[in-house]
Amino acid sequence: MAQTPTAQTQSFQELIETLGADRVVTDPATVENYRWDRANDPDAGTPAVVVRAGTTEDVQATIRFAAARGIPVVPRGAGSGLSGGSTAVTGGIVLSLERMRDIRIDPLTRTAVVQPGAFNAEVKAAAAEHGLWYPPDPSSFEFCSIGGNIATNAGGLCCVKYGVTTDYVLGLTVVLADGRAVKLGGPTVKDVAGLDLTKLFIGSEGTLGVITEITLRLVPAQRPPTTLVATFKTLDDSTNAILSISSKMRPSMLEFMDNPTINAVEDATKMGLDREAEAMLVIQSDEPAEFATKEIEQIEALCHENNATEVFYTADPEEGEAFVVARRMAIPAVERKGALLLEDVGVPLPRLGDLVRGIAAIAQHRDIVIAVIAHAGDGNTHPLLVFDPTDADQKQRAHTAYGEVMNLAIELGGTITGEHGVGRLKRPWLADYIGEDALDLNHRIKKALDPENILNPGAVLDPAALQTSQTP
Amino acid sequence: MAQTPTAQTQSFQELIETLGADRVVTDPATVENYRWDRANDPDAGTPAVVVRAGTTEDVQATIRFAAARGIPVVPRGAGSGLSGGSTAVTGGIVLSLERMRDIRIDPLTRTAVVQPGAFNAEVKAAAAEHGLWYPPDPSSFEFCSIGGNIATNAGGLCCVKYGVTTDYVLGLTVVLADGRAVKLGGPTVKDVAGLDLTKLFIGSEGTLGVITEITLRLVPAQRPPTTLVATFKTLDDSTNAILSISSKMRPSMLEFMDNPTINAVEDATKMGLDREAEAMLVIQSDEPAEFATKEIEQIEALCHENNATEVFYTADPEEGEAFVVARRMAIPAVERKGALLLEDVGVPLPRLGDLVRGIAAIAQHRDIVIAVIAHAGDGNTHPLLVFDPTDADQKQRAHTAYGEVMNLAIELGGTITGEHGVGRLKRPWLADYIGEDALDLNHRIKKALDPENILNPGAVLDPAALQTSQTP
Numbered sequence: 001m002a003q004t005p006t007a008q009t010q011s012f013q014e015l016i017e018t019l020g021a022d023r024v025v026t027d028p029a030t031v032e033n034y035r036w037d038r039a040n041d042p043d044a045g046t047p048a049v050v051v052r053a054g055t056t057e058d059v060q061a062t063i064r065f066a067a068a069r070g071i072p073v074v075p076r077g078a079g080s081g082l083s084g085g086s087t088a089v090t091g092g093i094v095l096s097l098e099r100m101r102d103i104r105i106d107p108l109t110r111t112a113v114v115q116p117g118a119f120n121a122e123v124k125a126a127a128a129e130h131g132l133w134y135p136p137d138p139s140s141f142e143f144c145s146i147g148g149n150i151a152t153n154a155g156g157l158c159c160v161k162y163g164v165t166t167d168y169v170l171g172l173t174v175v176l177a178d179g180r181a182v183k184l185g186g187p188t189v190k191d192v193a194g195l196d197l198t199k200l201f202i203g204s205e206g207t208l209g210v211i212t213e214i215t216l217r218l219v220p221a222q223r224p225p226t227t228l229v230a231t232f233k234t235l236d237d238s239t240n241a242i243l244s245i246s247s248k249m250r251p252s253m254l255e256f257m258d259n260p261t262i263n264a265v266e267d268a269t270k271m272g273l274d275r276e277a278e279a280m281l282v283i284q285s286d287e288p289a290e291f292a293t294k295e296i297e298q299i300e301a302l303c304h305e306n307n308a309t310e311v312f313y314t315a316d317p318e319e320g321e322a323f324v325v326a327r328r329m330a331i332p333a334v335e336r337k338g339a340l341l342l343e344d345v346g347v348p349l350p351r352l353g354d355l356v357r358g359i360a361a362i363a364q365h366r367d368i369v370i371a372v373i374a375h376a377g378d379g380n381t382h383p384l385l386v387f388d389p390t391d392a393d394q395k396q397r398a399h400t401a402y403g404e405v406m407n408l409a410i411e412l413g414g415t416i417t418g419e420h421g422v423g424r425l426k427r428p429w430l431a432d433y434i435g436e437d438a439l440d441l442n443h444r445i446k447k448a449l450d451p452e453n454i455l456n457p458g459a460v461l462d463p464a465a466l467q468t469s470q471t472p
Numbered sequence: 473m474a475q476t477p478t479a480q481t482q483s484f485q486e487l488i489e490t491l492g493a494d495r496v497v498t499d500p501a502t503v504e505n506y507r508w509d510r511a512n513d514p515d516a517g518t519p520a521v522v523v524r525a526g527t528t529e530d531v532q533a534t535i536r537f538a539a540a541r542g543i544p545v546v547p548r549g550a551g552s553g554l555s556g557g558s559t560a561v562t563g564g565i566v567l568s569l570e571r572m573r574d575i576r577i578d579p580l581t582r583t584a585v586v587q588p589g590a591f592n593a594e595v596k597a598a599a600a601e602h603g604l605w606y607p608p609d610p611s612s613f614e615f616c617s618i619g620g621n622i623a624t625n626a627g628g629l630c631c632v633k634y635g636v637t638t639d640y641v642l643g644l645t646v647v648l649a650d651g652r653a654v655k656l657g658g659p660t661v662k663d664v665a666g667l668d669l670t671k672l673f674i675g676s677e678g679t680l681g682v683i684t685e686i687t688l689r690l691v692p693a694q695r696p697p698t699t700l701v702a703t704f705k706t707l708d709d710s711t712n713a714i715l716s717i718s719s720k721m722r723p724s725m726l727e728f729m730d731n732p733t734i735n736a737v738e739d740a741t742k743m744g745l746d747r748e749a750e751a752m753l754v755i756q757s758d759e760p761a762e763f764a765t766k767e768i769e770q771i772e773a774l775c776h777e778n779n780a781t782e783v784f785y786t787a788d789p790e791e792g793e794a795f796v797v798a799r800r801m802a803i804p805a806v807e808r809k810g811a812l813l814l815e816d817v818g819v820p821l822p823r824l825g826d827l828v829r830g831i832a833a834i835a836q837h838r839d840i841v842i843a844v845i846a847h848a849g850d851g852n853t854h855p856l857l858v859f860d861p862t863d864a865d866q867k868q869r870a871h872t873a874y875g876e877v878m879n880l881a882i883e884l885g886g887t888i889t890g891e892h893g894v895g896r897l898k899r900p901w902l903a904d905y906i907g908e909d910a911l912d913l914n915h916r917i918k919k920a921l922d923p924e925n926i927l928n929p930g931a932v933l934d935p936a937a938l939q940t941s942q943t944p
Contacts, residue, residue, distance in 0.1 A: 108719050109821050153664045164662060166671070167639055182909040187820040189850045190636060190890035192625045192675045193898075194906050194914045194932060199638065199671035203664045220722055247580050250692055291760045348659040349581050378661045418662035426665075434666050437654040441921065442666045448920035449913065460666060 012049050015065045019058055025050040034094040037081035038140075039342075039425055045090030047074070052096045056173060056181050056212040062095055063210065063454070064179035072457045075206040077116060077145030082342050083423025085152065085205045085459050092457075095210060097147050105130050105218070111170065111187055112216040116147020120154075123216065132218040135162040138419070139328050147211055153203035155419035157324075158222075160377030161252045161286075164419070166202045171215035174201055174208075177450035187215055200445070205421050206456040208449045225252060225284040226292040227320025228313035230303040231277035238279030239353035241306035242376045245283070245299055246349060253284035254377030255327045258356065261334060261371040261384075265326050268333040273326070277309065281376065282327050284320065327373070334371045334384045339395075341385035341402045347414030349379045358408045359383050366397040366404075380418035403429065422460045430460065443469040484521050487537045491530055497522040506566040509553035510612075511814075511897055517562030519546070524568045528645060528653050528684040534567055535682065535926070536651035544929045547678040549588060549617030554814050555895025557624065557677045557931050567682060569619050577602050577690070583642065583659055584688040588619025592626075595688070604690040607634040610891065611800050619683055625675035627891035629796075630694075632849030633724040633758075636891070638674045645685035646673055649922035659687055672917075677893050678928040680921045697724055697756035698764040699792025700785035702775040703749035710751030711825035713778035714848045717755070717771055718821060725756035726849030727799045730828065733806060733843040733856075737798050740805040745798070749781065753848065754795050761787070802845045806856045809841065811867075813857035813874045819886030821851045830880045831855050838869040838876075852890035875901065894932045902932065915941040 016024045025031060026049050035044045048071075053059045066073045072092035079086055088094050100115035103123055107130040114123055120134075120141040127134045137156035138144055144154070150172070155164045171185030185191060185198035201208055232238035238256065246254060257265065257280045266273040273280065281303070285295040296313050303311045314320050334340065347355045356372055359381075363370035374381035383405050387398035406416040406429045416426055416433045431439050443466055446453070457463050488496045497503060498521050507516045520543075525531045538545045544564035551558060560566050572587035575595055579602040586595055592606075592613040599606045609628035610616055616626070622644070627636045643657030657663060657670035673680055704710035710728065718726060729737070729752045738745040745752065755771055757764040768785050775783045786792050806812065819827045828844055831853075835842040846853035855877050859870035878888040878901045888905045889898055903911045915938055918925070929935050 108715065110719065153668065155662045159662065163639065166668070167635065176909075176913075180909050182913065183907070184910060186887070187885065188818045188852070188887050188890065190627045190631065190818050190847070190852045191887040192891055192893050193887050193889050194894065194902055194910065195680075195917055196625065196638070196671055196675045197910060197913055199668055199674075200917075202671075203668045208667075220720075243580065247582065248692075288760055288763045291763075346660045346662050375662075380660070380662045413659065415658070415660050415663040415665050417665050418660065419664055421664050422666065430666055435655070437648075437652050438656060438666065438669060441648075441654065441669055444920040445667055445672075445917060448916040 015049070015062065018061050018065070019051065023052050023054060023058060025052065034076065034096065035088045037076070037079045037084065037086040039082050039084040039087070039423060041084035041087040041424055043424070044087045045092070047088040047094045048091050050094045050096055052099050054099050056175065059095065059175045059210050059212050060179045060181055062093060063175055063177065066093055067178055067452065067454050070452060070454070073454055074456050075210045077148035077151070078119065078143055080140045080144040081148060081152065081423060082344070082420040083417065084425045085421050085423035085456070087424050089458060097145065100212065105132065107132065109187060110218045112218055114146050114214045114216060116145060116150070116211050116214065118146050120144050120146055120149055127218050128221065131221050133221045134168065134216060134218055136165045136168060139331065146214060150202050150211055150214055151205050152419065152421035155375065155378070155380065157253050157255060157375060160254050160375060161250050166199060168217045169198060169202055169214060170217050172198050172201055172211050173213035175210045175212055177209065177452065177454050181212065185215065189217065203421070205423065205459050207446060207460050208455065210455070223286045223288060224317040225286045225320060226296045226313060226315045227323055228283045228296050228299055228311065229323050230281045230308040230311045231274045232279045232307065233277065233309050235278045235356055236353055237307045238281060239356065241281065241303050241308065242352060243349055244302050244306065246377050249295055249298065251283050251295070251299065251377060252286040253282065253324070255282040256374040256376035257327060257330060258372040260369055261330050261373050264333040264337060264371060265329055268329060268336065269326060271322070271326060274310065282323050330373045331384065334386060337369065338386040339389040341387070341398055343383040343385065343402065343405050344380065344418045344420040345383065345405055345409035345414055345416060346378065346380040346418035347409055347412045351412040351414065352376065352379055354412055355381060355409065355414065359405055362401050362404045362408065366401040368394060368398050368401055370401065378418065379414070424458055427460060427462060440469065487521070487534065490533050490537070491523065495524050495526060495530060497524065506548065506568065507560040509548070509551045509556060509558040511554050511556040511559070511895060513556035513559040513896055515896070516559045517564070519560040519566045520563050522566045522568055524571050526571050528647065531567065531647045531682050531684050532651045532653055534565060535647055535649065538565055539650055539924065539926050542924060542926070545926055546928050547682045549620035549623070550591065550615055552612045552616040553620060553624065553895060554816070554892040555889065556897045557893050557895035557928070559896050561930060569617065572684065577604065579604065581659060582690045584690055586618050586686045586688060588617060588622070588683050588686065590618050592616050592618055592621055599690050600693065603693050605693045606640065606688060606690055608637045608640060611803065618686060622674050622683055622686055623677050624891065624893035627847065627850070627852065629725050629727060629847060632726050632847060633722050638671060640689045641670060641674055641686060642689050643687035644670050644673055644683050646681035646683050648681050649924065649926050653684065657687065661689065675893070677895065677931050679918060679932050680927065682927070695758045695760060696789040697758045697792060698768045698785060698787045699795055700755045700768050700771055700783065701795050702753045702780040702783045703746045704751045704779065705749065705781050707750045707828055708825055709779045710753060711828065713753065713775050713780065714824060715821055716774050716778065718849050721767055721770065723755050723767070723771065723849060724758040725754065727754040728846040728848035729799060729802060730844040732841055733802050733845050736805040736809060736843060737801055740801060740808065741798060743794070743798060746782065754799050756792065799845070803856065806843045806858060810858040811861040813859070813870055815855040815857065815874065815877050816852065816890045816892040817855065817877055817881035817886060817888060818850065818852040818890035819881055819884045823884040823886065824848065824851055826884055827853060827881065827886065831877055834873050834876045834880065838873040840866060840870050840873055842873065850890065851886070896930055899932060899934060912941060
């Protein structure tokens with residue numbers, strides 16, 4: 001039941017008075033910008049207000065206000081989410097953490113204390129000033145917030161060797177559904193006192209609490225990598241190469257691009273990629289110099305054993321970076337061909353070939369283009385479903401294929417989401433993937449921590465199913 | 473209200489019929505062996521029966537039987553726990569997983585599927601057959617079970633570089649408090665579908681479910697390490713050296729022994745350790761050969777800068793291992809001096825010196841011996857409180873000191889337990905450490921998943937506090 005803007009503003013008057021008009025946006029044109037994240041959820045609602053919190057106390061005041069009135073709160077970082085985890089709810093509050101961007105590095109303990117709105121790239125840069133490194137590197141690292149990374153347990157390219165976000169989080173400050181702020185974990189590397197609540201909030205997509213401060217573990221700066229690029233005439237050769245490489249060594253990057261991706265990147269960059277190749281791999285080793293060369297030469301041999309048509313490697317970091325940029329450009333390059341639905345299904349590595357072949361079959365059957373890039377070393381793929389948004393039929397076929405790709409991943413023993421989160425777009429597939437019993441555990445924990453379903457309602461869990469599920 | 477053995481046997485008849493007499497032990501002499509883990513909890517009860525489960529279905533049947541009758545179930549691996557997490561409850565069931573020891577290695581995906589009763593050392597050995605490595609290495613690795621490692625999120629010596637148990641667990645099968653068996657996570661390295669329940673069960677000490685199968689991530693075999701040993705005349709010099717080493721590089725081991733430990737080990741081994749030294753460090757680098765030498769030489773220089781009295785290093789793995797064995801021998805060596813209370817408090821690294829000095833002050837004040845060993849690179853220490861068990865007053869002073877050491881760790885911004893778990897012995901200190909709000913979250917989740925408090929009641933959480941805590 002939509003309220004008129006004036007009525008809305010009036011009912012939020014108390015919040016405006018508490019936080020100051022500067023922090024509560026009611027102007028409809030600005031509010032409009034906070035309806036969607038990068039998933040462009042077609043079912044996005046229109047929030048009543050946007051709160052741009054500056055402090056943990058602002059977040060507490062907002063949630064207390066909302067909890068007292070049963071108003072939904074959708075937390076939001078930089079809005080770069082790909083599963084609709086920050087899709088706005090009509091009449092609700094979008095709680096933006098974009099202004100909370102402090103970063104403090106302690107080189108002695110190699111930790112960073114960071115506010116959620118800081119960009120991943122800003123954390124990396126601040127760490128680098130002290131010769132330190134924050135590894136997790138989603139492709140969006142230049143414009144995604146660290147809070148969003150925590151909310152989705154984001155991955156990236158280096159995870160194949162260095163793990164994902166959760167592996168670098170030591171502690172959190174979280175504002176709970178009743179407005180209490182609780183500190184979890186802390187600066188000690190080992191800590192097993194009570195349930196591992198820190199890990200529980202990581203990847204909870206704003207459904208259990210709002211993260212307002214994060215303590216991160218940093219590691220010494222990465223050594224400059226040696227980069228190898230290999231092209232393959234057939235998909236099978238490339239997936240065989242991936243399997244034989246990753247069962248024998250531990251590259252610091254192992255990325256895959258299929259033929260449609262290679263062509264889209266070549267269209268955009270004219271860098272001379274082989275348009276006939278069915279697959280291209282970009283692989284890095286960051287071992288100490290001679291060992292990197294040795295590792296890369298072993299990888300080169302394995303590529304040749306698997307019939308690579310061309311293999312090239314370079315220890316020059318800038319030259320190598322050009323190929324990584326090509327890989328990172330894949331999404332914008334494919335995006336030039338139409339609107340995108342972006343997947344992140346993953347499978348156990350031996351099934352990677354089956355997944356990529358199955359996706360090609362879905363693309364053919366639904367008569368749409370699906371370009372596939374993959375963090376191949378993790379078995380984590382990004383099928384990019386391309387469609388013309390003005391062609392209703394094609395759009396529908398793309399949405400059908402989006403579900404079919406997830407069904408295929410489940411069939412192959414894989415996951416519906418490796419690093420983007422369930423959000424709202426993947427929610428219908430969650431039960432099929434994790435099963436009713438695991439879903440029941442999700443419901444129980446959500447109800448225990450947010451009984452009124454104030455926090456990001458509709459993300460991850462179906463509100464109706466949540467309400468009807470048994471509580472112990 | 474204690475039942476007579478006959479009445480007990482009768483009331484467990486149905487369980488015996490379901491599982492077979494072979495799997496349900498009622499013989500009092502055998503049952504007696506299952507009352508304690510290595511913590512020797514003075515308040516241990518006497519269980520009615522011990523179930524030695526052979527399958528997930530056995531565990532399900534046991535828990536269903538117990539749930540229907542409100543009988544407590546204490547899960548137990550190898551009984552090597554140090555905080556009383558497996559202390560038996562009078563009239564309850566001890567559910568031993570010691571017979572469930574299968575280990576299957578998949579070298580292609582570098583994963584292991586393991587039953588909880590398998591020893592850590594057995595998992596390491598099975599992985600090594602394929603040139604692979606399971607890193608977590610609690611000092612008890614030769615006689616602790618992998619299930620217990622998961623239950624406590626166990627650490628060890630290599631964690632300073634390679635992380636703790638949770639970093640290697642991809643998936644779990646867990647039997648819940650109502651007897652359902654649920655599969656969580658799986659073989660994919662990246663998976664963010666729904667709450668991270670796998671991580672929630674890790675470190676939950678058997679209070680949320682019983683783990684019956686584990687999927688572990690393995691890594692390529694570790695390179696043979698170069699080992700450095702340094703002795704220091706003063707404690708401060710050693711802790712300064714630790715801080716300057718660990719802020720600059722990433723050794724694969726950084727262990728500390730104080731003067732009482734050095735002397736206890738020297739008494740036991742006669743290996744020629746410096747009995748006058750206030751501290752000794754054992755440090756390893758597992759970088760590729762020349763880089764290990766370079767790293768160790770940098771460490772050597774930092775030790776000298778911090779006034780080390782003697783520094784010695786060797787690239788010979790066997791010679792190096794002798795010093796690691798000395799370090800691993802610390803606990804049995806100190807144990808020869810009396811009964812032990814074994815702590816595992818941790819602090820942020822810059823407070824390590826304050827912690828060790830504070831512990832020495834507590835030892836002096838309470839007139840007992842406290843030997844301190846530490847996984848120094850993690851700030852995780854093991855104060856070993858020695859007392860004569862026949863001297864009631866000394867025993868009491870040791871128990872008082874045990875609490876004072878935890879209070880000191882909390883004061884210094886550290887944790888009451890870095891890797892052993894809260895169990896029953898550290899439970900009284902949990903609220904002071906994590907705070908009432910985090911404790912409330914523990915209560916909520918426990919109630920959501922085990923509303924009748926069937927699973928390991930009395931471990932981690934106080935049953936009375938649990939009952940009176942507010943449920944949403």
